[in-house]
Amino acid sequence: MLVVALALTPALAIIIVSGMEQGAALAEDARRDAARQVEAFAEIQVRVTGSTRQMLRTLTALPGIKAMNVGLLSEILRSVHANNPEYLNLTAVDADGVVVASSLLETGLYLGDRRHFREALDSGEFSSGRYIINMIDETPAIAFAEPIRGESGDVIGAIAAIIKIDSYTGLFENFRLPDESILGMLDADGVRLFFYPPKETNPVGQRIKASVWDDIRAGGDAGLFVETGSDGISRFYAFKKLRLAAGREPYMYVVYAASVDAAYGRSRAIMRRNAALLIAVAIFAMASSGYLSKKLFGGRLERIVAAAERLEAGDLGARVGASDGSPDLGRIAGAFDSMAENVERRARERAEAAAAISASLAEKEILLKEIHHRVKNNLQLILSLFVLQSEESDDPSAFRDTMENRIRAMSMVHEMLYESEDFSVIDLGAYADSLVRLISGVIGEGAAVTVEADSIECDLDKAISFGLLLNELVTNAFKHACRGRPDGAIRVTLREERGFAVLSVRDDGPGLPQGFAIGERSGLGLRLAQLLASQLFGELSWNEGPGAEFTARFRSRESPGR
Numbered sequence: 001m002l003v004v005a006l007a008l009t010p011a012l013a014i015i016i017v018s019g020m021e022q023g024a025a026l027a028e029d030a031r032r033d034a035a036r037q038v039e040a041f042a043e044i045q046v047r048v049t050g051s052t053r054q055m056l057r058t059l060t061a062l063p064g065i066k067a068m069n070v071g072l073l074s075e076i077l078r079s080v081h082a083n084n085p086e087y088l089n090l091t092a093v094d095a096d097g098v099v100v101a102s103s104l105l106e107t108g109l110y111l112g113d114r115r116h117f118r119e120a121l122d123s124g125e126f127s128s129g130r131y132i133i134n135m136i137d138e139t140p141a142i143a144f145a146e147p148i149r150g151e152s153g154d155v156i157g158a159i160a161a162i163i164k165i166d167s168y169t170g171l172f173e174n175f176r177l178p179d180e181s182i183l184g185m186l187d188a189d190g191v192r193l194f195f196y197p198p199k200e201t202n203p204v205g206q207r208i209k210a211s212v213w214d215d216i217r218a219g220g221d222a223g224l225f226v227e228t229g230s231d232g233i234s235r236f237y238a239f240k241k242l243r244l245a246a247g248r249e250p251y252m253y254v255v256y257a258a259s260v261d262a263a264y265g266r267s268r269a270i271m272r273r274n275a276a277l278l279i280a281v282a283i284f285a286m287a288s289s290g291y292l293s294k295k296l297f298g299g300r301l302e303r304i305v306a307a308a309e310r311l312e313a314g315d316l317g318a319r320v321g322a323s324d325g326s327p328d329l330g331r332i333a334g335a336f337d338s339m340a341e342n343v344e345r346r347a348r349e350r351a352e353a354a355a356a357i358s359a360s361l362a363e364k365e366i367l368l369k370e371i372h373h374r375v376k377n378n379l380q381l382i383l384s385l386f387v388l389q390s391e392e393s394d395d396p397s398a399f400r401d402t403m404e405n406r407i408r409a410m411s412m413v414h415e416m417l418y419e420s421e422d423f424s425v426i427d428l429g430a431y432a433d434s435l436v437r438l439i440s441g442v443i444g445e446g447a448a449v450t451v452e453a454d455s456i457e458c459d460l461d462k463a464i465s466f467g468l469l470l471n472e473l474v475t476n477a478f479k480h481a482c483r484g485r486p487d488g489a490i491r492v493t494l495r496e497e498r499g500f501a502v503l504s505v506r507d508d509g510p511g512l513p514q515g516f517a518i519g520e521r522s523g524l525g526l527r528l529a530q531l532l533a534s535q536l537f538g539e540l541s542w543n544e545g546p547g548a549e550f551t552a553r554f555r556s557r558e559s560p561g562r
Helices: 002-061 070-083 115-123 167-172 210-220 261-298 296-311 329-390 396-419 427-444 460-482 523-535
Strands: 086-092 099-102 140-149 155-164 183-189 192-196 222-228 234-243 252-259 425-427 448-453 457-459 491-495 498-505 539-543 549-555
Touching: 002 070, 002 140, 002 155, 002 222, 002 252, 002 261, 070 086, 070 099, 070 261, 086 234, 086 448, 115 140, 115 155, 155 460, 210 222, 210 234, 234 261, 252 261, 252 396, 425 427, 427 448, 427 457, 427 460, 427 491, 457 460, 460 491, 460 498, 460 523, 460 549, 523 539, 523 549
Parallel strands: 448 491
Antiparallel strands: 086 099, 086 155, 140 155, 183 192, 183 252, 222 234, 234 252, 425 457, 491 498, 498 549, 539 549
16 A cells, blocks of 8 residues: 555656646736736826826916916816816915815815925925825815916916825726735825725725835835735735836835735646545555455564564564565564564663663762762861951951851852752852842841842852952942941842843942052952952953942853953
């Protein structure tokens, strides 16, 4: 049955490949058709715009209109409108945008804020507006305007022709669009001026889908792309940008879109039909091969299958038995028994290796915990030695407190280390928060301490130096800014900035003296802080005030040689 299936595979591949090629060809035809259609529809709009421009330009060239003879102008507009019913209204305004004559509107209305009038008056050129609701019957419309120039050549007004958008339906309803194909016109802001056939998901007067609008604007004067529309249908979108003059921004976009599914539908139907025929042939051939297989191979094959099932169930001792010497299944049975013996032997070897690894891992875990335990004991021993040494100091209590904090900072690193899953790194954020709270609990004197720390991984050898540095800076802040001030405040921040760890310790104390620098006369804590910053291959800086701020910047995971 497998041989039959493999024999039919090339035929299936041919069906799939030919279907894909046919689908690609039909899709390419759909793209070319979309490009042709949008060019045809755009040409219609170009003619509409051209005829409107010619009419308005002819009107503005009449002597009576150039002289702004209001009575004559009104009579001309009404006469032209009567002979050109495709226009909703013809209106003339003066240089201030006030209606002086109209075929339907009353005079005295201010229309200077309408975009088509404003551009015509300001630029002195034929202009187009955006989507508007007209004042005659409050339906969607688009307007074109031509400036009126006086005898001196100055712009003294403008005449506009209003085209009702519903009139476009009559132009295009005779076109027989394919299923799920659409035709649309957009103004310069991406608002639908016209959409055919009408759809609730694509209302006129609303902006089109942002992704479609972005693709249209990003293209040249004409283009084609695939996108999913507002109605959720994937289409080939062809568009054409219309301009009133070269170099000016488009005043309108004509869009035609054809359904991608419709383009591929025919090839898919043919592919499904051919695949169904192939499946029928495959079922017959495989049924025949199954019957012949049972007759020709029968029991020998069943013994091999039974042994394989036992082996799969975990019985590593499963064997087919002695081969019968036949050149086909007999050799397979012998190879199977040999394989089963190898599997059984390797299973024993893996079990023995797993036991050895488990024992070694347990031994290493015990050893690692012992190492950490010894490190902690050593640190505690150092703490005891410093406590004894402090008895010979001028101020044993202060010396002991200082050294205890330093050693606790070192000990905390190891405590966090053996409690974590990764023995090579420390989370500086958690470490800083715990350490600052420990110091505050020992010498805080009631001061308010805030910690804002990012989670930053740090190598173990750097973590101890970081802890000692943080201890020195926080202890210094308590000592010089908060001693005797229960209302004092300290703010500790740790941020990761472009691969660097940036530690900042700021207090609200009197600040540092002018021209402050860390030198031989500085306290041991600040000199130690500067040395620790160097050991971190970083730098320590400070601001004098008000309120002292020390900042250390270093890489937490890089060695100095990198």
